[in-house]
Amino acid sequence: MTRFMPTRFRTLNSFHRTGPDTSAALAVALLSSAVFGLSGSFAKSLLETGWTSTTAVAVRMGGAALVLLIPAMVTLRGRWHQVLDNWKTIVAFGFIGVAGCQFFFFNAVERLSVGVALLLEFLAPVLMVLWIWAATRRRPGLKTVGGALAAIAGLVLVLDITGDVRVDPIGVLWGLAAAVCLAIYFFITAKQNDSLPPLVLATGGMFVGAATMLLLGLTGVLPTGFATDDVVLAGRTLSWWVPLAGLVLFSTVLAYVTGIVAARTLGSRVASFVSLTEVLFAVLWAWLLLAELPRPVQLFGGALIVLGVVLVRADQRAGLPGEAPEQPEPFA
Template sequence: MSPTTDVRALALAAVSAAAFGLSGPFAKALLDAGWSPSAAVLARVGGAAAVLAPLVVRQWRRRRPSAANARIVLAYGLTAVAGTQFAYFSAVQTLSVGVALLLEYLAPVLLVGLAWARTRSAPPTGTLIGTVLSMVGLVLVLDLGGGVSVDPVGVAWGLAAAVCLSAYFVLSARVDDGLPAVVLAGGGLAVGTVTLAVLGVAGIVPLEASTGPVELLGASVSWLVPVVVLVGVSTVAAYLTGITATARLGSRVASFVGLTEVLFAVLAAWWLLGELPVPIQLLGGVGIVAGVALVHRDTDDRHDPASEPVPVTTA
């Protein structure tokens, strides 16, 4: 890989992280305007699925995935797409964007605990240190003894998003070369769209939307603005740039750069919504990001990056 290609790939990875990081603030603007979390997710994944559909169909015709990979796409759509985003959007109803995203990014720590329980073998020192850092960071982010009110229901939704994101990593580890990343992403978005639509029609989840104006940057704008950004920028562009960057960088570097999504989300929430965590929460955020970075590094060190699946950020 040439230095020029590496720099371009790093830039693409950063663009992807920034695009994903915008989803929380724009989604919260819709929620504050009367949208239900499920309706906001449906608008996002449904629009993105429609945009990516031609690419998915073309890839599918070139090489039809095996039955096993088709099941992975189905499970991915139910958990990584519908589950993660619904839980995350539900969390930002009562939590700040930064806190909700930091809770979601505890997923690698949950995977460490699962692997430890299954193998009964202690993880490497770096992973243990990363786990401790993340848990300490979580306590600081919640600021249980401080003046910031943290809704326990929002925390539960944030942790549910972490569980669903963990399921994504487990599913990704089973993907082989017969399942292109665009098929996994686009197919998963389609499955998530159908799932949410069925649940909404059945009355299991509320699909409440409003055509009234939303508040961004202290001004009233059309509801189409956040929807278009969520679909075009935070989903389609984010997935495609992330897939391209990961193919060039490998999973280790790309997943580390992907952690900057947390920082982009906090900055975007500050810029668009006027939200900024208190200093103790910012310190906790640094702890979580540092801990997750250590967990990712140790995980990638135990595998050949070239043999790993292309990771796709889900928030």
């Protein structure tokens, strides 16, 4: 995969510049969701052997940034002013959308199943609607309200508070924190910015994310640790570097770049809706690789969350006169 990386990313940047049709953009978004969905299974196999979330995120982002560095430099062609002109966006993306989102999610995965952690994280689209409502002071439509209620009901079922198996409340808080970071991630990546190629944003953000986690680990603010024990994936014993390589190359390099391209093409609303398929991919991967499947009531709750966000996305009123735009512009 590494051998053909530059060609792949030239194609992705060309994809952004030429303005692809919606079907092609949706295909890229689905690809991003599929490879993003692998991250929970890869990460959990490492966390169970003694890795900490801090170390896993730092190595994941640092390794991906190194892989992307040369393609990003080729894309810039010496135009370093593009990085300087957009440093605030890069730092916000790296600190919140990369480091924060992944750190909170990995901590949730340590205490919850991959599927439940992702379902909590993917309340982000509902949080986005609430943010837009507060920022524009325009009340959402009935479908949006119904969708939010369905998502909340789904969350209650996902938590399965009346079941025999208790969901770790700390894990729930980690998952909700990841949802907040994911909402911000969509706002940042969906913003049109012709002066900052998607590949450069991804690379810069990953360097910022890796540096943040490394600094917090070295100063003792967050615990660090790793292990070289073998892991078990899909019922097979594998070396520890196998899930780590998959986490870097597939669930980070390919996932983030395709995700940024898709978000810039589709917009934050549609991109966040399509990204819900990551929950389905993640549950499938967790079943195949970790033999882990949520309880039936939790699956039903997940279906309600998806239904809720579908209703929210169906309430498209931005094109009507006098209505609020699709999203606020919280980042410069």
